[in-house]
Ligand SMILES: Nc1nc2c(ncn2[C@@H]2O[C@H](COP(=O)(O)OP(=O)(O)OP(=O)(O)O)[C@@H](O)[C@H]2O)c(=O)[nH]1
């Protein structure tokens with residue numbers, strides 16, 4: 064096979080060989096960067112001497128999760144390519160030949176081996192990026208290859224057929240599209256900081272009808288006890304948790320049902336509470352379907368030990384002892400327990416760290432974290448070694464600690480989904496200070512720095528406004544030494560004083576972390592000053608809201624008529640709750656219901672609106688038939704429901 068070009072399109076023109084730290088960095092895209100732009104933080108950072116602090120290297124460390132296996136990745140494929148990347152120009156295959164174990168990360172060298180022009184290594188890991196097919200350097204259209212059953216098994220032209228199976232064995236392709244649910248990150252990465260859970264408060268137990276029967280006590284009276292209260296759903300911050308991965312396996316959290324009441328006025332046992340444990344930094348939202356919309360933020364839990372009542376358990380139904388009155392001394396009526404409220408929640412984790420280390424892939428961010436703390440992140444000479452954030456705790460002299468987060472590398476175009484995109488940038492939102500680690504040995508470190516700054520701005524302007532430091536890394540290499548002067552001058556002209564260091568040799572790292580610590584202190588002091596203005600947050604406000612809904616008055620209802628004009632709908636939270644708690648097994652329940660409809664004005668309103676004999680009236684789950692009473696009023700107006708409750 065001749066040297067053939069297999070062309071993939073990506074969302075932006077991009078040369079993958081530039082990704083390797085030891086290879087030329089890509090020329091800047093046409094996206095304009097305004098290097099002269101100065102933020103207040105830039106000006107603030109006219110640094111500075113390193114503060115006289117000594118760092119205890121090797122404090123605590125948190126390694127968030129096991130990294131997903133490399134072959135857990137697949138290639139989400141996009142339609143309508145905007146631009147292209149030519150594999151034949153990428154030198155990828157040569158690199159693959161050189162790099163041990165690279166087959167795991169890319170499975171299609173078998174087909175493409177002869178297509179490489181063999182000009183060096185790229186260090187680029189394709190299967191971490193979005194690739195898709197376009198017909199680019201030829202007018203010839205690429206074809207899908209279809210097997211006997213009509214399923215698409217590959218694509219390409221003539222002999223350049225590339226099997227999807229080899230391309231990525233696990234993916235299910237629909238033409239050039241991966242199914243929606245398979246797009247994006249591997250499950251372990253998706254679930255690291257996002258989860259969707261279902262919570263349900265416990266139903267209340269049912270009340271019972273019972274009468275005291277004792278020797279020599281002929282009319283003992285009603286003695287049916289109330290049902291027990293349903294269990295509550297709490298959410299609690301567990302300091303030992305560091306990701307939302309446990310929610311991958313357990314999604315449903317249901318509190319226990321209250322026990323039914325017993326004779327002798329015995330109240331049923333309380334339902335068991337359920338506590339949903341979440342890591343510090345969890346944001347809880349109401350789930351709003353799959354439309355990509357985000358629901359209202361219900362809670363933001365930052366500190367270990369914080370506990371919020373989310374859903375209170377349902378009230379226990381009353382037993383007949385509770386219905387005893389002067390008029391009715393032997394009531395044969397008891398209530399059902401109140402149903403516990405249920406809802407779906409979206410959890411999102413934003414790490415709580417003081418310092419976030421950001422930078423291009425392979426810049427040495429993880430190496431730096433491993434030097435300043437006891438964290439043991441994976442370090443390797445290829446981009447995107449770090450796939451999930453790592454945390455390390457840096458200890459200083461006087462009982463001061465600082466949590467530092469090492470984030471996956473950022474690429475130019477991350478906002479368009481390149482690399483890991485902005486997936487993990489939200490974790491820097493809670494950082495007080497950012498440390499930019501720049502690979503000094505790359506040909507144009509200042510471009511690398513500008514590109515990362517731009518990506519931060521694209522993600523969130525507030526993030527770009529955070530105080531930051533710049534650490535020019537790999538100063539032990541001659542290339543970095545050659546680049547340092549021009550890099551420093553350029554940044555100085557922007558009002559930023561960069562630091563230089565060699566993370567591997569542990570030179571200059573101390574100064575950087577001490578400067579970061581000083582900035583963190585400044586931010587903490589500023590926050591403390593403003594703290595008095597912050598009102599304490601009511602963590603139980605969701606439960607309060609639910610409780611308020613439950614106690615809605617029974618006489619607040621609305622009546623509407625459906626399109627056919629035959630059925631009347633009576634809606635109202637109080638009324639619906641009343642119906643749900645009515646136990647229709649007892650004959651007195653019917654009478655009580657009729658009485659309530661009359662007393663709360665439903666009958667009157669229906670008559671006013673022109674209800675006719677035989678019309679259907681729907682109240683909550685009940686479907687009833689309206690019959691005019693002889694005098695056209697009174698509790699017997701609605702006197703029959705058709706069959707059982709309609710659910
Ligand atoms: N010579 C030299 N090499 C370094 C230095 N710091 C890091 N490296 C090397 O650079 C490579 C990448 O280091 P990492 O710490 O994994 O880089 P990273 O920024 O975390 O990379 P990603 O996680 O892929 O974004 C490794 O081979 C390191 O040994 C340094 O100061 N000098």
Ligand SMILES: [Mg+2]
Pocket residue numbers: 428429430440441442448449469470471
């Ligand atoms: Mg890393």
